[in-house]
Amino acid sequence: IEDYQVVRMFLMMVEMRKGMKASPAYLEIGQYFIDPKGNKTVVGLQRTLGYYIDSFAFGSPLEIRNDNDAFNHIADQWVYPRIKVTDTIKRNGFKNSTHHIHPVTLFQQLLTNPKAETLMKANEIELLRYLCSSDQRAEDIKRYWNTIKIANRNGYKVNDSVMWVDYIKMLERCDKNIQSPKYICPANLQEEHDRYVKKLQTIQDKAKRAEDIRKAQEREASFKEQKEKFFGIRINDGEIEVKVLESVEEYRQEAESQHICLFSAAYDQREDSLIFSARIDGKIIETIEVDLKTLKVVQSRGVCNQNTEYHDRIINLINANTHLIKERITA
Known part of the structure; x- marks a missing residue:
């Protein structure tokens, strides 16, 4: 009209x-x-x-x-x-199909966004659909526009826009050249996407470990001030050895090995809590928390917080030797 x-x-x-x-x-x-x-x-x-x-x-x-x-x-x-569409919309590439895109959004984009016009004329419907789906995704198209143009010039067809843009974002985070057809035009998008998911997870895990070590170093001084008097306590029944953890780094390693929240929940900073590690031939069996006020075992957990076959023996061993802890408190 x-x-x-x-x-x-x-x-x-x-x-x-x-x-x-x-x-x-x-x-x-x-x-x-x-x-x-x-x-x-x-x-x-x-x-x-x-x-x-x-x-x-x-x-x-x-x-x-x-x-x-x-x-x-x-x-x-x-x-x-x-x-029936206006001459402007027709000129901007519309050819009688909305391609399952919201018609109002599609017409607005074709009237105002040259990138939508380019994608429509290039028949990059998947990327056009991505652009029209939300403001955030429209910003993604704007941000990676040069990458999109290079992929198009190299004859690469994007058949899954969500996966492809996610893949480009991962390439960027891995410091890969997102202007290079070698990376941005994968023969098997699913395979490359999954490979970079794993690669990025490795990078994130490495960064997290570095951050955890930094936090451990920051907390070491206050931990030592609180718990140094308990260092050296060892209990042994001939097979199982129970020892006090003597550094925040040991807390971090124990937590990582056992998949428990010992480090992330900052047990090393709890004034009334003392942590022991029960081991057989150097292998961690269970991690034990003792309340320094009551001298009772609060919890004793194996991998992923599960009890082991040695659970009762470990608790009994601790209970039979609480005088060693009490001696350090009163010393």
């Missing part, structure tokens, strides 16, 4: 009775008017409260309304195949 692109919304109602031919009826419930600058205005029936999203006052006039989720949702349902 004049310079406006109009997206019209219709409700179809069909009356059906046994023995009678179905009788359809149609009612226009709203329109989106999109001007040449991409601004949209909703003209529609009045909404009413109701369980269903298409709850309208059917006797109300078509008037300018505030946009809402109902109109936005309904406009993105089945699209009638015979479409």
Whole structure:
């Protein structure tokens, strides 16, 4: 209509009775008017409260309304195949299909975003769909536009935009050249994507270990001040040796080995807690926490917080030797 692109919304109602031919009826419930600058205005029936999203006052006039989720949702349902568009939208690459993209969003992008126009004309529909799906993803397209152009010039077709953009982001985080066809045009996207997931996880694990070591060094002085008097306590029943952990780094290593929260939960900073490690031939069996106020075992856990076959023996060994702890407290 004049310079406006109009997206019209219709409700179809069909009356059906046994023995009678179905009788359809149609009612226009709203329109989106999109001007040449991409601004949209909703003209529609009045909404009413109701369980269903298409709850309208059917006797109300078509008037300018505030946009809402109902109109936005309904406009993105089945699209009638015979479409008339403005000359500008046609010039910008539209060829009679919305490609399962919200029509209002698609027309707005084609009117205002040269990158959407380029993707439409290049038939990069997956990337166009990605651009139209959210503001954040539109920013991704903008950020990696040079990468997209290089991939296109090298004949690379993006068939899974979400995975491909995620892959490009991982390449960037791994300091790879995202302008190089060698990296950005993988023959097997799934395989390369999964490979870089593992590579990035390794980098993150290494960074986390470095950060954990830094934190351990920062906490070492206060830990030593609190617990140094207990250093050297060792209990042995001939097979199992139980020893006090004597540094924050030992806490970190014990936690990493046993997959427990000993380090992340900062047990080394708990004033009334003393941590022992129960081992057989140097192998960690269980990690034990003793309450320094009551001298009772609070917990004794094996790998992933599971009890082992030595659980009761370890607790009994600690309980039989609490005088060693008490001597250090009163010394």
